[in-house]
Amino acid sequence: MIASFDLDETLFVNPEKVPAENSLNFPLDRIYRDRLRKGTPELLQWINQNNIELWIYITSFRSERYIKSIFRHYGIKIDNIINGKRHAKEVQGNNTEIMPSKYPSKYHIDLHVDDEISVYQNGISYGFRVYLLKKIDIGWTDNIKNEIIRIRRILYEENS
Numbered sequence: 001m002i003a004s005f006d007l008d009e010t011l012f013v014n015p016e017k018v019p020a021e022n023s024l025n026f027p028l029d030r031i032y033r034d035r036l037r038k039g040t041p042e043l044l045q046w047i048n049q050n051n052i053e054l055w056i057y058i059t060s061f062r063s064e065r066y067i068k069s070i071f072r073h074y075g076i077k078i079d080n081i082i083n084g085k086r087h088a089k090e091v092q093g094n095n096t097e098i099m100p101s102k103y104p105s106k107y108h109i110d111l112h113v114d115d116e117i118s119v120y121q122n123g124i125s126y127g128f129r130v131y132l133l134k135k136i137d138i139g140w141t142d143n144i145k146n147e148i149i150r151i152r153r154i155l156y157e158e159n160s
Helices: 040-049 065-070 086-094 116-127 140-160
Strands: 002-004 055-058 080-082 111-114 130-132
Touching: 040 055, 040 080, 040 140, 080 086, 111 116, 111 140, 116 130, 130 140
Parallel strands: 002 055, 002 111, 055 080, 111 130
Antiparallel strands: none
8 A cells, every 4th residue: 555645734834833743853953944743753653664655745846865864863764755856757748638736546646645625626536535634633643544544445355
């Protein structure tokens, strides 16, 4: 199974608006200024421990090195990253039709977590699963775990 996450306003949040993890200790807090949504380390570690591939799927052009490094400091392994550059090359490519900003099914991603309603709507239109994360989403980590467990059951039944 593969689960992917958006970063901006999904896992990386403004701590003045959304509950956030403590910043990394000095001097790492000067290098990695992004703050993780409260509960992110535990959820992503759970994903790592349950043989689920963990991907980051973003429209920005953040480097793989930066993304993998910040999560490594929280004890989290990122298996794959799709950024804006990779998406433009592999999804949009030479298509004359404008493709959605994210297209998880292209990469066989089973669940994508995002805060953008347009990504959720594209999931309905293009047939991929999206958990729409709200700014304040009480119990979001348990909700995502339950959704992963539900999808795993479906995938297991389809392959049996």
